Amino acid sequence: xxxxxxxxxxxxxxxxxxxxxxxxxxxxxxxxxxxxxxxxxxxxxxxxxxxxxxxxxxxxxxxxxxxxxxxxxxxxxxxxxxxxxxxxxxxxxxxxxxxxxxxxxxxxxxxxxxxxxxxxxxxxxxxxxxxxxxxxxxxxxxxxxxxxxxxxxxxxxxxxxxxxxxxxxxxxxxxxxxxxxxxxxxxxxxxxxxxxxxxxxxxxxxxxxxxxxxxxxxxxxx
Amino acid sequence: xxxxxxxxxxxxxxxxxxxxxxxxxxxxxxxxxxxxxxxxxxxxxxxxxxxxxxxxxxxxxxxxxxxxxxxxxxxxxxxxxxxxxxxxxxxxxxxxxxxxxxxxxxxxxxxxxxxxxxxxxxxxxxxxxxxxxxxxxxxxxxxxxxxxxxxxxxxxxxxxxxxxxxxxxxxxxxxxxxxxxxxxxxxxxxxxxxxxxxxxxxxxxxxxxxxxxxxxxxxxxxxxxxxxxxxxxxxxxxxxxxxxxxxxxxxxxxxxxxxxxxxxxxxxxxxxxxxxxxxxxxxxxxxxxxxxxxxxxxxxxxxxxxxxxxxxxxxx
Numbered sequence: 001x002x003x004x005x006x007x008x009x010x011x012x013x014x015x016x017x018x019x020x021x022x023x024x025x026x027x028x029x030x031x032x033x034x035x036x037x038x039x040x041x042x043x044x045x046x047x048x049x050x051x052x053x054x055x056x057x058x059x060x061x062x063x064x065x066x067x068x069x070x071x072x073x074x075x076x077x078x079x080x081x082x083x084x085x086x087x088x089x090x091x092x093x094x095x096x097x098x099x100x101x102x103x104x105x106x107x108x109x110x111x112x113x114x115x116x117x118x119x120x121x122x123x124x125x126x127x128x129x130x131x132x133x134x135x136x137x138x139x140x141x142x143x144x145x146x147x148x149x150x151x152x153x154x155x156x157x158x159x160x161x162x163x164x165x166x167x168x169x170x171x172x173x174x175x176x177x178x179x180x181x182x183x184x185x186x187x188x189x190x191x192x193x194x195x196x197x198x199x200x201x202x203x204x205x206x207x208x209x210x211x212x213x214x215x216x217x218x219x220x221x222x
Numbered sequence: 223x224x225x226x227x228x229x230x231x232x233x234x235x236x237x238x239x240x241x242x243x244x245x246x247x248x249x250x251x252x253x254x255x256x257x258x259x260x261x262x263x264x265x266x267x268x269x270x271x272x273x274x275x276x277x278x279x280x281x282x283x284x285x286x287x288x289x290x291x292x293x294x295x296x297x298x299x300x301x302x303x304x305x306x307x308x309x310x311x312x313x314x315x316x317x318x319x320x321x322x323x324x325x326x327x328x329x330x331x332x333x334x335x336x337x338x339x340x341x342x343x344x345x346x347x348x349x350x351x352x353x354x355x356x357x358x359x360x361x362x363x364x365x366x367x368x369x370x371x372x373x374x375x376x377x378x379x380x381x382x383x384x385x386x387x388x389x390x391x392x393x394x395x396x397x398x399x400x401x402x403x404x405x406x407x408x409x410x411x412x413x414x415x416x417x418x419x420x421x422x423x424x425x426x427x428x429x430x431x432x433x434x435x436x437x438x439x440x441x442x443x444x445x446x447x448x449x450x451x452x453x454x455x456x457x458x459x460x461x462x463x464x465x466x467x468x469x470x471x472x473x474x475x476x477x478x479x480x481x482x483x484x485x486x487x488x489x490x491x492x493x494x495x496x497x498x499x500x501x502x503x504x505x506x507x508x509x510x511x512x513x514x515x516x517x518x519x520x521x522x523x524x525x526x527x528x529x530x531x532x533x534x535x536x537x538x
Contacts, residue, residue, distance in 0.1 A: 049225040050225060050226070050227045050228065052228050068225070069225065069226055069227065069228040069270070070223045070225060070226070072257070091261065092258050092261065093254060093258060093322075093324070093325060096322065096324060099324055105298075105327040105328075106323060106324050106327060107324050107327050107328045108254070108324045108325065108328070111253060111254045111257050111258060111325075111328065112252075112253055112254075112257065112328060113228070113250075113253065113257065113270075115228055115272075116250070116253065116272055116274060118230065159323070159324065162323065162324075162327075163323065166298075166323065169302075170302065171298060171301070171302040172301065172302060172307065172314065172318060173318055174315075174318045174319050174458065176318075179307040179308075179311050179314055179315070180304075180307055180308055191458075192457075192458050193323050194323075195322055195323075195457075195458035195459040196321075196322025196323055196324045196325065196459055197322075
């Protein structure tokens with residue numbers, strides 16, 4: 001992979017990251033990472049690990065990447081596209097911090113290879129809403145204080161978007177009483193369906209309140 | 223993770239050929255278990271054959287009145303299918319009791335059957351494990367074995383099969399359709415898919431090298447009350463300590479299989495016949511050859527009580 005092919009992609013990633021966060025330090029770090037990527041490229045071309053190209057639609061933008069086949073979707077988003085909203089927690093599918101929405105379904109981006117998603121549509125926390133125009137779930141998490149340190153929050157919000165969609169589509173859960181009935185939103189349903197997202201600060205009750213408000217139900221505290 | 227080459231395939235012929243062409247090739251579907259193990263270098267494929275372009279995502283009625291489930295049907299899709307919910311409730315319940323929403327969206331039907339054990343000594347590459355490194359010994363025997371198997375084990379391995387779905391598939395008498403490396407089709411009854419460890423715990427299934435699962439077929443519905451009762455250390459997102467998959471008819475007859483206790487879904491047709499006599503009779507038959515450890519002997523009474531709770535629920 002020549003660096004001349006690699007640079008424009010990275011620059012688009014840089015612009016996207018810059019738009020998502022007004023942080024100057026973020027831009028500086030990203031520029032540094034970009035320089036490192038460019039410096040590494042000739043090495044990878046000469047007898048390095050196998051590269052495969054993949055085209056992803058990330059938050060509505062086409063991204064063409066040449067990746068070491070080992071690159072998880074999570075690392076492609078964070079390290080190559082510099083969309084660092086998606087977090088690496090356990091890197092083994094146990095914590096849910098890396099949850100993103102791919103082709104309409106929430107998945108753990110740490111447990112899938114980027115090259116397995118040719119043509120796939122990926123929505124990350126940066127694509128759900130913007131600082132100026134928050135997604136209703138983002139606004140509700142702020143309103144209900146659905147976090148403490150905030151590290152699990154992007155995964156919680158992407159997962160919650162998936163949960164609301166799955167309930168709307170009639171996907172039952174472990175706590176649904178009647179398998180043959182359309183599942184209804186409840187705090188018990190929510191807690192079961194969100195069990196793949198761990199919050200070590202223990203903000204669960206506020207997370208339930210935030211998602212419940214968006215679902216149109218009454219808050220657990222109401 | 224060890225580096226590997228990668229190939230997407232669009233036909234089963236191509237998948238079989240790719241798997242033959244490169245030594246150390248492996249199929250990948252959902253990848254939720256395989257990639258986890260590759261990160262730990264417990265699995266080190268030289269070549270990955272990505273099956274996701276094969277289709278195999280349909281759930282179709284069979285002429286015999288059952289369902290044919292494509293190998294790549296996701297756990298979510300299968301659990302949510304209205305026919306499965308109506309006629310094979312134990313399968314839907316077992317799927318929904320397993321993993322998390324994110325994992326169920328990605329995990330495939332065939333991959334669920336082929337997932338590896340979660341024995342902590344298999345996962346810890348500093349420990350002896352005959353499954354991971356044949357001949358190295360078993361650190362689980364004499365180790366912390368609370369979660370491990372009580373029956374069907376050997377002196378070489380006491381790992382459990384972790385799947386919930388497979389326990390329901392066993393009670394439903396599912397069949398696994400495969401393509402051998404030479405392209406010929408065969409059907410493996412679910413009872414014969416998973417092997418007991420014996421002296422070769424690294425050989426986990428009846429599949430030949432390079433053999434590809436294409437579908438799992440369910441026979442016609444058998445009616446009855448379908449229950450999957452899973453006991454675990456927390457209320458959600460944990461592997462079974464003990465689980466019971468049961469189909470109970472009005473007269474108290476039926477079928478039952480256990481999860482979390484053995485290297486494969488644990489069912490004995492002789493134990494099914496004892497269901498009208500109650501949980502103790504069934505548990506005694508299922509555990510006649512049990513060899514629990516000091517840490518997991520509690521699973522025997524726990525399984526009996528879970529059976530009792532399951533049969534009581536069926537009567538309500």
